[in-house]
Every structure is written in C-alpha cells, then in structure tokens.
Amino acid sequence: MPRRKLGTRARAAWSDVAVRAGLGTSWLSPKLGLGGGSIIGGRVTLALDRGALARLAVGRRIVLVSGTNGKTTTSHLLAAALRTAGPVAHNSSGANMPDGAVAALSAARDAKLAVIEVDELHVAEVAEAVDPVAIVLLNLSRDQLDRGNEVRSVAKALSQALAHHPETTVIANADDPMVVWAALPAAHVVWVAAGVGWTGDVTTCPQCGRTLAVGDGHWACECGLARPQPTWSAEDGAAVTGGTRTPVALNLPGRFNLGNAVMAMAGAAVAGVEPAAAAAAMGAVQEVAGRYSTVWHGRHELRLLLAKNPAGWAETLGLLDEARPLLVMINAREADGRDTSWLWDVPFEELGPRPVAAAGERSPDIGLRLSYAGIEHTTVADPLGAIAALPPGKVDVVANYTAFHQLQRRLAAAAGNGESRA
Numbered sequence: 001m002p003r004r005k006l007g008t009r010a011r012a013a014w015s016d017v018a019v020r021a022g023l024g025t026s027w028l029s030p031k032l033g034l035g036g037g038s039i040i041g042g043r044v045t046l047a048l049d050r051g052a053l054a055r056l057a058v059g060r061r062i063v064l065v066s067g068t069n070g071k072t073t074t075s076h077l078l079a080a081a082l083r084t085a086g087p088v089a090h091n092s093s094g095a096n097m098p099d100g101a102v103a104a105l106s107a108a109r110d111a112k113l114a115v116i117e118v119d120e121l122h123v124a125e126v127a128e129a130v131d132p133v134a135i136v137l138l139n140l141s142r143d144q145l146d147r148g149n150e151v152r153s154v155a156k157a158l159s160q161a162l163a164h165h166p167e168t169t170v171i172a173n174a175d176d177p178m179v180v181w182a183a184l185p186a187a188h189v190v191w192v193a194a195g196v197g198w199t200g201d202v203t204t205c206p207q208c209g210r211t212l213a214v215g216d217g218h219w220a221c222e223c224g225l226a227r228p229q230p231t232w233s234a235e236d237g238a239a240v241t242g243g244t245r246t247p248v249a250l251n252l253p254g255r256f257n258l259g260n261a262v263m264a265m266a267g268a269a270v271a272g273v274e275p276a277a278a279a280a281a282m283g284a285v286q287e288v289a290g291r292y293s294t295v296w297h298g299r300h301e302l303r304l305l306l307a308k309n310p311a312g313w314a315e316t317l318g319l320l321d322e323a324r325p326l327l328v329m330i331n332a333r334e335a336d337g338r339d340t341s342w343l344w345d346v347p348f349e350e351l352g353p354r355p356v357a358a359a360g361e362r363s364p365d366i367g368l369r370l371s372y373a374g375i376e377h378t379t380v381a382d383p384l385g386a387i388a389a390l391p392p393g394k395v396d397v398v399a400n401y402t403a404f405h406q407l408q409r410r411l412a413a414a415a416g417n418g419e420s421r422a
C-alpha cells in the first residue's frame with residue numbers, strides 16, 4: 001500500500017488495482033501449476049490493500065458460517081437458498097481464512113448477497129471487516145489438537161466477537177452447550193435445534209465446569225446455563241418453525257445434514273428467503289466441493305466422504321453402508337493437525353467385519369488404531385494402491401482434509417490417463 005495518505009478517489013482506484021491484481025494471480029496460478037489460485041489471489045489483494053475485505057463488503061448482505069464441523073456443507077446449502085434471491089458471492093472451495101473471503105468477494109463484485117465460510121479462529125477478524133447481517137454458528141468441538149486452542153478458549157473468543165456486533169443476528173445451535181455459551185452475549189440470537197452427533201468434549205458445563213444434566217433432548221446445569229427454547233428445529237425430514245413444517249428433501253445423507261440445512265434455512269430467513277424456497281433450492285445440491293460425490297476408478301465405484309475429527313467421524317460412521325468395503329485415508333499436515341492421537345477417540349470398533357484398507361501419509365497410525373479396534377485391514381500408503389487391494393464394486397472412502405484433496409487430485413489424474421471411467 002502506498003505510504004502517503006490517499007484521497008477517497010485514489011483509495012478506491014488503488015483498491016480496484018489490488019482486487020484486479022488478486023484476480024489476475026488467481027487466473028494465472030493454476031496455469032503455472034501453483035494450485036487452485038483463490039487463496040493466493042486473495043493474499044495478493046490483501047498484501048496490496050489491507051482494508052480490501054472491508055471495502056469489498058460494502059453494500060452487501062453477508063452471512064458468515066462457522067463451527068467445527070459442517071461449515072462447507074452448510075455454506076453450500078445456504079448459498080443455494082440465497083441464489084433464489086439473486087447472485088451470491090461464496091468461498092465455495094472451503095478456503096475459509098480472510099484471504100479466501102477476499103477472493104470470493106473479488107470474484108463476484110456484483111453480487112449483493114454473500115455467504116462466507118469462516119474458520120472458527122477468524123470469525124472476529126472477518127466479522128469486524130464485513131459487518132455481517134447474520135452469523136451461523138453450527139457446533140464447537142475439538143478439531144486439530146496441535147492448533148493449540150481448547151474448545152472453551154475458541155468459544156470465549158467467539159463470544160467476544162459476537163458481543164461486538166449488536167446489529168448481527170446469530171443463528172446458533174441450541175443443542176450444543178459450547179455454542180450456547182458462546183452465543184449468550186449476542187444481542188439477537190435465533191436458536192435452532194439442529195442436533196449434535198458428538199458430546200465427547202462437552203460433558204461439563206462451559207460456564208462453571210460442573211457436570212451437565214443431559215436427557216430427552218434437553219441439557220442443563222445447576223448454574224443456570226441450559227438449552228434455550230429453539231425457534232427452529234430439525235425434525236424427521238423437515239424444518240419446523242412457528243408451527244409451520246417445511247419438508248426438506250436433501251440429496252446429502254445423514255441426520256446431521258438435515259441439521260445443517262435447518263441452520264441454513266434460519267440464516268436464509270434473516271436474508272429474506274422464505275423456508276419453502278430455501279428448502280427447494282437446497283434439495284438440488286448434489287455434492288459439496290466433491291464430498292458425497294461418487295467417482296469411478298477402474299473397477300471401483302467410490303463414494304467420497306470427509307471426516308477430520310472425532311465429531312465428524314461420529315456422524316460419518318452412521319453413513320457407511322453395512323459391510324461395504326472401506327478405505328480410510330489419513331494425513332497429518334498442518335491443515336489436518338500434526339497430531340493423530342484424535343484417531344483413538346473414534347469408535348472404529350463399530351465398523352464390524354468388512355474389507356478395510358488404511359492409506360495416506362499416516363497410514364501406519366490409522367492401521368495401528370484399526371488393529372487395536374480389532375478391525376482386520378490392509379495398510380497401503382498409496383491410496384490408489386489401497387483401493388486396488390479392496391474387492392471391486394462400491395467402496396466408501398473416508399479421508400481427512402488434505403488426504404481428501406490429495407485423493408481427488410490422484411483420481412482426476414488417473415481419469416485423465418484413461419485409468420478410470422467417469
């Protein structure tokens with residue numbers, strides 16, 4: 001950024017240069033073999049204009065989506081719902097740091113609506129810049145151990161951020177005690193009974209540390225913190241609010257995705273989209289950045305699922321077809337968390353007898369865990385080699401974050417070489 005103080009006009013012109021430079025970089029990056037490009041483009045824009053995110057947000061109605069699990073899926077559902085009202089800017093690839101938000105807003109400068117998925121640790125920074133109309137807060141559980149943040153400290157930081165935005169409506173999951181505690185200081189909260197697949201990190205009260213009383217869909221603590229009365233709830237394939245039941249027929253599997261959809265519907269309502277229109281649009285979403293998609297590779301029909309922590313696995317285990325061969329692929333790069341000890345909190349014992357292969361850069365870690373769970377398996381670090389070791393036909397694939405993207409690239413390259421049919 002130029003050091004001398006710029007006039008308003010010069011500032012706008014410079015801001016435009018910064019956005020164009022970022023877009024140019026995004027366009028060039030894949031051509032130079034430097035990857036997808038949206039993040040690096042956003043970084044270039046931010047390097048030239050530190051206030052780019054705030055400037056790009058002016059005049060738009062922006063909804064942020066955050067939480068430990070389901071951010072990408074929920075933001076895709078919400079973006080589909082909002083598109084019924086006009087063009088939507090969206091960081092659809094899941095680049096959920098400020099640079100990803102800048103890239104998404106740069107790429108759709110005419111969109112008056114935006115859905116921005118935000119990493120839990122960056123909500124304060126992004127909200128400060130974009131002044132969102134709503135923040136959707138899905139759940140808070142342990143994610144990547146070596147990011148050095150306990151769930152409670154993440155919740156504390158979030159609650160401070162929410163308190164700074166009295167005009168923003170917070171859509172919060174009433175079933176997650178940590179989310180409720182984080183959302184308490186917010187001025188406007190819409191509580192949603194979206195369900196939780198995992199309570200392993202919240203058996204004690206986030207407010208006082210006592211043991212929570214849990215039962216019949218309710219939870220409460222002696223200190224007074226308790227499940228708020230929800231105004232929306234996810235019930236048997238429908239969203240219920242104000243006595244009205246709207247059927248939600250998703251193409252995405254699982255009870256937790258219905259919860260994500262109802263959270264998205266509550267967010268869409270704040271932006272002016274009616275539940276029926278939102279539900280119809282969300283029903284057309286077939287996959288989310290490759291997740292839930294089906295890909296052929298040789299004689300195997302792979303269903304691709306992503307799970308990156310114990311809570312994600314708790315939900316994913318329920319989706320796996322009984323006895324269908326399974327590939328589990330685990331990496332431990334920075335974006336995954338370097339520590340794989342979370343694998344010991346996943347109840348792999350529930351898998352039961354089926355052909356299982358362990359793959360990925362940390363295949364020995366997942367292999368060891370499966371051995372302790374008594375699950376017979378083969379360990380082959382190379383994912384395509386591991387697939388080849390499984391019986392032909394349908395295979396469920398569950399990978400964590402960088403493993404998922406690595407596998408997608410390998411499968412695409414193999415398809416390009418004629419090793420696979422579409």
Ligand SMILES: [Zn+2]
Nearest residue numbers: 205208221223
């Ligand atoms: Zn308490």
